[in-house]
Amino acid sequence: MEVVKIMLQSFKLAIKSIIANKMRSFLTMLGLIIGVSAVVILVSVMMGYLNNMVKSFMDMGANTISVSLVNTPARQASIDQMYDFFNENRDIFSEMSPQVGVSGTIKVGTTKSTSTTVSGVSEYYSKMKNYKLEKGRNLSYADMISRQKVVVIGYYVALKLFGSPKEALGQIIKINGSAFTVVGVVERQDKKQLSARGSDDFAFMPYSTAGQLNGTSVPDTYTFATVDTKVSDKAVTLLKDFLKTIYTQKETYFVESMSQMLSEINVQMALMSTIIGAIAGISLLVAGVGVMNIMLVSVTERTREIGIRKALGARKGVIMQQFVIEALVTSTLGGSLGIILGCIASPTIGNIMGMSSPANFNAVLISFSVSVAIGLIFGYMPAMRAASLNPIDALRSE
Known part of the structure; x- marks a missing residue:
């Protein structure tokens, strides 16, 4: 119960700190908003394009050769x-x-x-x-x-x-x-x-x-x-064996099933989606560095406050928890806003391109998880710095 009370208090302090520094907090979140929305938009549009292409091939007949x-x-x-x-x-x-x-x-x-x-x-x-x-x-x-x-x-x-x-x-x-x-x-x-x-x-x-x-x-x-599409491979083999009896050179006949083409396209497009998602994810890494820098500035600005809290008996773990939660709240808010932007922009861009591209659930889940992880990972170093401050040195700070 005591732990929950301390965490709730840390959460309230984090919200107060974000509200007290609106512009700085927004600029910190901006990198996460752009990064998360970029991942959601690019992956969703790419998957929409893939589905559109697959549908076109399906219309031509997935069981055709x-x-x-x-x-x-x-x-x-x-x-x-x-x-x-x-x-x-x-x-x-x-x-x-x-x-x-x-x-x-x-x-x-x-x-x-x-x-x-x-x-x-x-x-x-x-x-x-x-x-x-x-x-x-x-x-x-x-x-x-x-x-x-x-x-x-x-x-x-x-x-x-x-x-x-x-x-x-x-x-x-x-x-x-x-x-x-x-x-x-x-x-x-x-x-x-x-x-x-x-x-x-x-x-x-x-x-x-x-x-x-x-x-x-x-x-x-x-x-x-x-x-049935399950016999496509056998059908291709039968056709090739038959044509081999008429044509002496392989270059004079070509046999390809639509299901094979679809499989190859799926593999290639999945690879492209992963690469594009990874490229967009670089912006999330940059945003994480931004979160860490802002949190370090916050620790420097609040050195005296940290000293007072330590002098009144606040444990190292409580101080660390406060700054980790603050970074976590900042990244979670930024990630949530990025997801909202991405979910709105993806279908809009798809409509402009003449296809359906709803927000991809996996892209939303992964990008949000990464944004939360960024808060934890990049908030850890500033939190450690704050928790490790000597109370006397902190109180002397101006």
């Missing part, structure tokens, strides 16, 4: 061979789509779009991309077989060329001079902004039609989707 081929007249994997491989491994693969890029302009009357990404795909493509339709239908297997001139367009394309998805359905558009019928419009992907070359600026047609349009009979890009 990209296959790129270098076809030559002597060495090439035909569509039939790829489909045979796919059908033989349906326990591993759920979907597969060739991809044929089409470069050119989409035109409706005098209105044209040169930014739209146009590609030939299979009937599985929409499912792999997690696309839901706003209007109309998806491509079908019949479209592939009969090389139908039909197209499914993104929300931005429908809005730009026809004014709305409803108006776009059934309309004719020209791609490189060839007429295509719009059979479907995909739901809006980017809820914040529609823009050229954005996630809603695309059009896709049957891969067989795209090959005919391009004069390409053998696609060099395929996308596979696995039944």
Whole structure:
């Protein structure tokens, strides 16, 4: 009970000292406020950026595998061979789509779009991309077989060329001079902004039609989707073993799963977050030195007060406790204000950058713990100095 009473008294004295020297106390806290808020803001924004990137990859399909081929007249994997491989491994693969890029302009009357990404795909493509339709239908297997001139367009394309998805359905558009019928419009992907070359600026047609349009009979890009991300490694191995039987050189085929890319990105971004947090943490170290300097000045200014208290019987431990608590209160207040600033600034900066970046709990916890530790560590030396003063020398001090 006595210990609690002494600590409470020390806490009251610390508050009185901080209030009595408002400007000095604020300047002492300022370094901690800046340091803690910097750690919270930088780590939170970095984690927000990471989550945004991961979401983008997830939207593309975390269970997808990209296959790129270098076809030559002597060495090439035909569509039939790829489909045979796919059908033989349906326990591993759920979907597969060739991809044929089409470069050119989409035109409706005098209105044209040169930014739209146009590609030939299979009937599985929409499912792999997690696309839901706003209007109309998806491509079908019949479209592939009969090389139908039909197209499914993104929300931005429908809005730009026809004014709305409803108006776009059934309309004719020209791609490189060839007429295509719009059979479907995909739901809006980017809820914040529609823009050229954005996630809603695309059009896709049957891969067989795209090959005919391009004069390409053998696609060099395929996308596979696995039944589960857990079998991605096995799927990559199967694909490589299969392609090895067709292509003699490893440089002529490239296979990479989205889950592997996500793992690598997570590792790299976590490392970057740690480095950025450590750099921001240097300001906390500087703030700690500031706390120690101010506390040393406080000890010098209050030498006579310390002498009087010692002469009246105050023990060394009580004097030391008073100055440690004062440094601890100062750093805790500074850390708390820094956290409040960081929690307000992080989402604001994220909104400006067009992403979600709420304050990261781990960053808040670590930065606050460090600020409290700074009060204890850097307050210890001034407290020891105060507690070690000789009462007689202290009383003689002016």
